[in-house]
Amino acid sequence: MRTPIGTMHATMTFDNVEGTWTGSAVGGDGGPAIPLRDIRTESTADGEHVTWSQTITTPLRLNLDFDVVVDDERMTGHSRAGRLPRTAVSGTRDPAR
Amino acid sequence: MLAQIILFDGFDPLDVIAPFEVLSAGSDALGGAIDVRLVGLESAGPVTSGTRGLELNATHVLEPEAPGMVILPGASGPTVGDPDLVRTIPVILAGLAGTALPDLIRRAFAAPDTLVATVCGGGLALAMAGLLEGRTAVTHTLGNDVLEATGTTVVRARVVDDGNLVSAGGVTSGLDLALYLLEREFGPRIAYSVEQLFEYERRGTVWRAQGHAALTV
Numbered sequence: 312m313r314t315p316i317g318t319m320h321a322t323m324t325f326d327n328v329e330g331t332w333t334g335s336a337v338g339g340d341g342g343p344a345i346p347l348r349d350i351r352t353e354s355t356a357d358g359e360h361v362t363w364s365q366t367i368t369t370p371l372r373l374n375l376d377f378d379v380v381v382d383d384e385r386m387t388g389h390s391r392a393g394r395l396p397r398t399a400v401s402g403t404r405d406p407a408r
Numbered sequence: 409m410l411a412q413i414i415l416f417d418g419f420d421p422l423d424v425i426a427p428f429e430v431l432s433a434g435s436d437a438l439g440g441a442i443d444v445r446l447v448g449l450e451s452a453g454p455v456t457s458g459t460r461g462l463e464l465n466a467t468h469v470l471e472p473e474a475p476g477m478v479i480l481p482g483a484s485g486p487t488v489g490d491p492d493l494v495r496t497i498p499v500i501l502a503g504l505a506g507t508a509l510p511d512l513i514r515r516a517f518a519a520p521d522t523l524v525a526t527v528c529g530g531g532l533a534l535a536m537a538g539l540l541e542g543r544t545a546v547t548h549t550l551g552n553d554v555l556e557a558t559g560t561t562v563v564r565a566r567v568v569d570d571g572n573l574v575s576a577g578g579v580t581s582g583l584d585l586a587l588y589l590l591e592r593e594f595g596p597r598i599a600y601s602v603e604q605l606f607e608y609e610r611r612g613t614v615w616r617a618q619g620h621a622a623l624t625v
């Protein structure tokens with residue numbers, strides 16, 4: 312994901328237990344696992360539309376809102392820190408999952 | 409009291425010099441009540457600013473618990489550019505989170521007789537290091553949206569007084585900050601005498617969470 316201080320890498324994990332989504336993110340710098348909040352999904356013609364919020368603390372403290380579309384192996388979309396312009400997010404499915 | 413102005417690689421010169429001169433003149437008007445120092449985070453010696461390689465000399469190392477004030481300037485450098493390729497100001501400021509700064513400022517906040525003041529991007533640097541969670545502050549106008557995204561409540565005044573944190577907006581607001589600190593610590597006659605000497609008057613209201621909050625009308 313792109314942020315005002317450069318590109319950051321993270322691994323996001325999503326779980327669905329009886330219809331409720333939970334998730335967490337671990338930054339590429341090995342910081343603590345951050346919970347993903349308010350995960351919402353919606354099926355669209357382009358794929359599964361997913362939104363969530365997270366509060367990162369490393370390498371900097373930032374509130375981020377995500378809005379991505381997920382197909383089988385990839386997700387693309389954007390994140391936004393507060394009122395800043397939205398920035399690109401892209402990801403691939405972890406083959407171990 | 410001690411007034412310690414922090415130098416770090418890439419600092420903005422005017423963010424440092426404006427409070428340095430104002431507080432020094434204030435100290436003179438007080439008969440030497442303020443020991444104004446330029447300090448390094450971990451060592452003394454020359455530190456290069458972000459403007460044309462201008463250097464200033466840190467004569468001491470920061471003593472975070474010393475009674476008085478610790479002032480953090482912002483950075484100067486490019487404001488636009490790909491942050492993966494260019495050391496933009498946000499990149500420089502975020503990089504301070506990986507230095508001794510956060511722990512030192514945490515200690516300053518915890519010390520009973522020490523206030524932390526920021527000029528320009530200095531406030532944003534503390535916020536990106538996670539030190540301004542739930543606090544009220546301001547930074548350079550170009551950084552206020554990022555400051556808000558760090559969990560800080562932003563008030564777009566020239567100087568914002570949040571108790572042991574007093575923050576100021578961009579560059580020249582360091583003059584207003586230091587004049588306000590003189591007034592807050594030593595009274596208006598000292599601040600006024602320095603305004604006379606410098607042929608400069610502060611502008612705007614210093615924001616504090618006192619009195620009535622304004623209704624939305």
